[in-house]
Structure formats: C-alpha cells, structure tokens
Amino acid sequence: MNTQNSQKLFQEAQKYIVGGVNSPVRAFKSVGGIPIFIKKGEGAYIIDEDGNKYLDFIQSWGPLIFGHCDKDIENSICQAVQNGTSFGAPTAIETELAKEVLELFPYLDKIRFVSSGTEATMSAIRVARGVSGKDDIIKFKGCYHGHSDSLLVSAGSGAVTFGTPSSPGVPADFTKHTLLADYNDIDSVKKCFEAGNVGCVIIEPIAGNMSLVPADKEFLLELKALCKENGAILIFDEVMSGFRASLKGSYGLLGIEADIVTFGKVIGGGMPVGAFAGKAEIMRQLSPEGPIYQAGTLSGNPVAMSAGLASLKKLKSNENLYTELQTKAETLMAGFASIAKENNIPFHYNVRGSMFGFFFNDKLPKNFDDVCAGDEERYAKFHSEMLKRGFYFAPSAYETGFICSAMSGADIEKSIDAFSEVAKAL
Ligand SMILES: *Cc1c(COP(=O)(O)O)cnc(C)c1O
Secondary structure, three states: OOOHHHHHHHHHHHHHHHHEEEEEHHOOOOOOOOOOOEEEEEOEEEEOEEEEEEEEEHHHHHHOOOOOOOOOHHHHHHHHOOOOOOOOOOHHHHHHHHHHHHHHHHOOOOOEEEHHHHHHHHHHHHHHHHHHOOEEEEEEEOOOOOOOOHEEEEEEOOOEEEEEEOOOOHHHHHHHHHEEEEOHHHHHHHHHHHOOOOOEEEOOOOOOOOEEEEEHHHOOOOOOOHHHHHEEEEEOOOOOEEEOOOHHHHHHOOOOOOOEEEOOHHOOOOOOOOOEEEEEHOOOOOOOOOOOOOOOOOOOHHHHHHHHHHHHHHHHHHOHHHHHHOOOOOOOOHHHHHHHHOOOOOOOOEEEEEEEEEEOOOOOOOOOHHHHOOOHHHHHHHHHHHHHEEEEEOOOOOOOEEEEOOOOOHHHHHHHHHHHHOOOOO
16 A cells, blocks of 8 residues: 555654644554545545545544535535634524524523533533532543643542542642542442542543543443432533434433533534533523623524534434444444354454444453553564554544444444454454
C-alpha cells in the first residue's frame, strides 16, 4: 500500500500543528505507523490522499451512524448554510431538535445545547454541583468524559482514591474533588461516598472509552439508589452511547433514569453539537432561569442543529435500523471470535446496538483493570495488518468500533476474511 502523500502531509502538518494532529489519538502513537490523511468519505468507506480505500469502523468516532456523505444530512446542512451560518440569537430549529430529543426521553424536561461532549459533561457537572451544593464528584476508572480539568484524573495512592491529575497543567486542588471508583464495583462507590461530600456521580452507563464495557443493570440500579440516599445527582454520560447503543441509548436497553443525561456525537450528525438534559427542578437552576452560569457563542448553531435534526428524524423513521446494525456488529464479532479460537488467540467481545468492542484478553473485562490486562502489542499488529488490507479500525485498543447503516453484509464478510489472514500472524 502506497502512503507517500499521507507521509508528506504528516511531515508538513507537524511543522505547524502540534504533533501534526488536532486530537492526540489521531497520531497513531499507540499502534505505530503514520496517520492516514483522509481526502473524502463515501458511505461506509474513506479514501486517503494516496487513493487507498478503507472500510471505516471509526466513523468519526461515532457521530456518523449513516456513514459518510449521507444525502439527507448533506441537504439539510446546505439549506441551512444558505440562510446564514451563525446568529448568536435564537432560531426555530433549536426548539425542533430539542423536541425530537426530549420526545425520546419523556422523563427529561429541559435541554441545553453546547458544541462538544466535553462542554456537555463539564456543564452538567457544574449544574450538579450547583444544585446539590456539594463539591465532590465520583468518576469511574476507564470512563472518559472529555478533557475538562476535574475529569483528567488518575487514581491516587491510599485505600480511598481521591484523584490526582493525569495531565500536567491540572491543579491538584481541582482533582482532589474527584473521587475514583471501579466500574461495576458498588463497594468501591460506597467507599467514595464515605470518604467525601459527594454531590454528583458521573458514569458512562455503556462505557465506550475502554473499548466497550457495559455496566451491569444491577450495578446501575444500586448506584442510583446510593445517589438518592446521599443527595447526589446522577449523570449518565451518553455522549457516545446515545442514539448508538439504541435509539434511546442505555435508557432504551435498561430503562434506568438518571438526573442529567449528556449527549454528543450522533446528536450532531457529524457537526459539532453536545447537549445536556435533565428534570425541570434541576435545569431551572441554569442561567438565565437560575444562577448557575453557562454560555456559548456558537451554542445551538443553526447549521449544526440542522445536521442533528436530519440525523435524528432519519433515526426515528427507521424502525429496524438498530436491529440491523446490531446484527452486523454481532456477525463481525462472532466471525472474529471463531477465527481467533482457531488460531489460539484469546478473544472476547461486547456488542450494544451499532457499537462493538473486542479484547485480546483471557476473560471478558468488567472494569478498567481487566481491560488493561489485554495484549496491546497484539492489538497494534492487528491494527496495522488490517489497515494494510483496507480496514480502518481505531488506532488504540481502548476505543469502541462503530457500524454504520451504509455497511453491507458483504463488507462484514470481507472484514472477517481479512481477519482470518491477519490472525495467522498474530
Ligand atoms: C467523546 C466523548 C466525550 C467528549 O466529547 P467531545 O465532543 O470529544 O468533547 C465525552 N464523553 C464520552 C462518553 C465520549 O465518548
């Protein structure tokens, strides 16, 4: 495979852009090799600057559930642009998208749109702290909620894990309010509640940032009960799983109601949109109704809203979509699993709707420590060998894979065939 143009472009980019990329995972550091520079997308495929074509299992890290260049989304964006790209004033389309989202979650009353998932979770936590009047929050190891200061934490030392900054530049004074618990482990949550004055718990109910590790229903129910007991607000971060694991995210699969839910990715149909929604008594504390401040020049941007609206309407009108996507994801993973078995490669996987995650591990992971026991070197090899054959998987073992509606049964079969070649060398 010739990647000369990508190599040249990457060298040029590195002269001007830090690391040559605008988000670190794109640099391929954990799998080796150089990043592919994308020229364009076509349904389930992307084409790079050297003309190579890849079946895309990243789909912009989730947003593109209909694949690249979906005509309905494209048309609605073009129409919106013709009326002006931004006003910083209310537009009717914001209410339309708000209605579409809230209709799916009847227990949520009000929503606010922002421009990224990071903004959504950061603002949701501010609201939760403001409403509960307590500073400490609980976060789970292996869950990702964007890059705001109080969420960039790793486990500190000692029996109870008050967070320590996982990045230079984050004051320890900020992260000391973030307590870290283990995913799917209710005792670790109880310890955090005992150790701090906790006003908020944030969790991905279907964790998609340590590959794919769904929370047990029982665990989430106990977590909800603990929040209630302790006067803490429960935030479900469904930036990835919302409109992906099912039309209603984890709520569609488990029926558990959080106090605040955050959205992103699919909600913007490929444009920058995030959102957080909650019950009226919580959301009315937010400015301008209440005293908790949050704002954004481009929040509710009409072009981005129109992409989100087209995307959501299309999702709602395709009743069987998630079953079809899940069947494809299952077929892919079951195919990989049987090939791995033939080759004596330890392999486990999870599927939720259009999301899949697999592990070169001896057992199916339930938490971050389990995930970390996986064979990263083997993943790196898998990644580069599949890439060479025209299959674009995430350049990190800690990411979820995505099926889009433009992927055909033949695409899935081709991927399984390619893995049967690759597996022999793993
Ligand atoms: C992607 C993601 C975020 C951050 O969203 P950005 O748009 O990248 O800021 C937050 N939470 C979860 C669960 C995510 O998957």
